[in-house]
Amino acid sequence: MSSAQLPFKISIPESKLDTLRQKLDLVSFPDELEGAGWDYGVPLADIKRLVARWKDGYNWRAEEAKLNEELPQFTRDIDVHGFGTMNIHYVHKKSQVANAIPLLFIHGWPGSFIEVRKILPLLVQSSPNSKFPSFHVVAFSLPGYGFSEGAHKRGFAADQYAEVGHKLMLALGYDEYVTQGGDWGFLITRTIAQKYGGKHSKAWHTNFPTASPLQFRLNPILYIQHLLTPYTAAEKAGLKRTESFDKEGRAYFMEQATKPQTLGYSLVEPVALLAWIYEKLVQWTDGYPWTDDEVLTWIMIYYFSRAGPAASVRIYYEVTHSIGIAQSPTLKPTIPLGVSHFPKELRITPRKFVHNTGNLVFEAEHPIGGHFAAHERPEELVGDLRKMFGKHGAAFGVVRGKNGYERKAKL
Numbered sequence: 001m002s003s004a005q006l007p008f009k010i011s012i013p014e015s016k017l018d019t020l021r022q023k024l025d026l027v028s029f030p031d032e033l034e035g036a037g038w039d040y041g042v043p044l045a046d047i048k049r050l051v052a053r054w055k056d057g058y059n060w061r062a063e064e065a066k067l068n069e070e071l072p073q074f075t076r077d078i079d080v081h082g083f084g085t086m087n088i089h090y091v092h093k094k095s096q097v098a099n100a101i102p103l104l105f106i107h108g109w110p111g112s113f114i115e116v117r118k119i120l121p122l123l124v125q126s127s128p129n130s131k132f133p134s135f136h137v138v139a140f141s142l143p144g145y146g147f148s149e150g151a152h153k154r155g156f157a158a159d160q161y162a163e164v165g166h167k168l169m170l171a172l173g174y175d176e177y178v179t180q181g182g183d184w185g186f187l188i189t190r191t192i193a194q195k196y197g198g199k200h201s202k203a204w205h206t207n208f209p210t211a212s213p214l215q216f217r218l219n220p221i222l223y224i225q226h227l228l229t230p231y232t233a234a235e236k237a238g239l240k241r242t243e244s245f246d247k248e249g250r251a252y253f254m255e256q257a258t259k260p261q262t263l264g265y266s267l268v269e270p271v272a273l274l275a276w277i278y279e280k281l282v283q284w285t286d287g288y289p290w291t292d293d294e295v296l297t298w299i300m301i302y303y304f305s306r307a308g309p310a311a312s313v314r315i316y317y318e319v320t321h322s323i324g325i326a327q328s329p330t331l332k333p334t335i336p337l338g339v340s341h342f343p344k345e346l347r348i349t350p351r352k353f354v355h356n357t358g359n360l361v362f363e364a365e366h367p368i369g370g371h372f373a374a375h376e377r378p379e380e381l382v383g384d385l386r387k388m389f390g391k392h393g394a395a396f397g398v399v400r401g402k403n404g405y406e407r408k409a410k411l
Contacts, residue, residue, distance in 0.1 A: 003077040005172075008089060008147065009068045012304050017060065020270060020303070024055045027271050042279045050278065051271060053292045063297045070117060075147070078167050080160055088164060089147035089306070090140035091116055092172065095124040097134040101389055101404040102174035104165055104192075105139040108183020108208075109256075109312055110277045111372060112301045113141045118378035123385070126406060132386040133404025140168055142184070143307075144314060150307030151314075157322035161315070162191035166200065176200055176399045180385065182208040182373055184315060193333030193358065202398040205338035205362070205385060207373040208345060211353035219356055226352035234341070234365060238348025245346050249283070252276075256316035264310025267302075273309050274299050284371035286344035336395040338362035338388040340381060342369030361394035362387065 032044040071091045078088050091113055094100070103123065107115045116139035123135040142161055144150035151160070165188065169177045179189040179201060186208040193204045214223045231239070255263050266272040278295055281288075302309045337358040341348070343366070354360065364384045369377040388395050389404060397403050 005074045008073040008075045087149040094136045095134040097126045099402045100134040100136045102177035103135040104179045106181035106185035112146045115374045122382040130405040144311035147306045150311040157318040158191045161188045178203045180205045197333045197335040203336040203395045207340045209339040209354045211349045242347045256313040257320045260313045267309040286370040288376045333358045336361040340384045344370035
């Protein structure tokens, strides 16, 4: 199923850095209308500032060293049914608590494995008074992202991403585990819950709770409850945000889901990649104060990804053109589900719709936060996981003998 684990350190060859510098020296910028602001896309002033920093102030080697120091990284080969053996990159950090809960963190687009960076030290933290559970954390680069190998033929969709994550956990000795994910991580964790829930996957949590409208024939009680329950202020605001996003913000999705290869020719150029992703980082967050170096490190992970940045957007095409368990929303997972709501998420559905997603046992509302919860609001996200899996939480003890607390010494 999989090979031995090998230590990994990020080390971009100097020759590639030299080529990047040459491309930045030759960049040409488009013109811009007066007073355009963000209405037409990323402001020219922002991109010029970021490119200037990229060329003359940004220190990739320093950022590379920080990532290597903070994140224990590894690779191993994993066999994927129908796609052969793939070399997968991942972060793996164990808690000092022996019976900590194994947790698989799954990122999406335009994220990467570095989204686990802020929550990792919090998740593995132990509580001297056993006030909250601790976790063994695994965060893998999705195939085609970061330093994981990408698929070499078409059809690599949600079922396959789920298979990689599941087999990775088994290879690490975690026969039972829980999952957390946003963006594509929602779909992949749901697929894991559908395919491997019960025996191996014991619970799942998401900060991107997308859900389909209710149907009377499938869930008449919930359907009637929804009709009789007035929308909350948060739901009303969420519906407006969803309407605005669908009207003004989904063009990227349609391009990536229909012609990812055409887009890929642009994404291999550094400034085009920067503009394409920077737009999402700013507009998908809740006023998060991005620093220029923070943005550039995010972009560098894509630019120097093993498969190249074009590989990352193919998931949109593959999922929307595939037929698999992920395309069966009526096949609801039965294992416990936890949800965290953040007000500036991209699409926000009525809460009763979310209740129909699965066996919902935990739900939390937050007043601040957007699409990248692990990066924007790490304390809140980890706090929700602690509540869900804590001693009084609805998912306490779902993993056999691993409640995530310090064992008390016998007197």
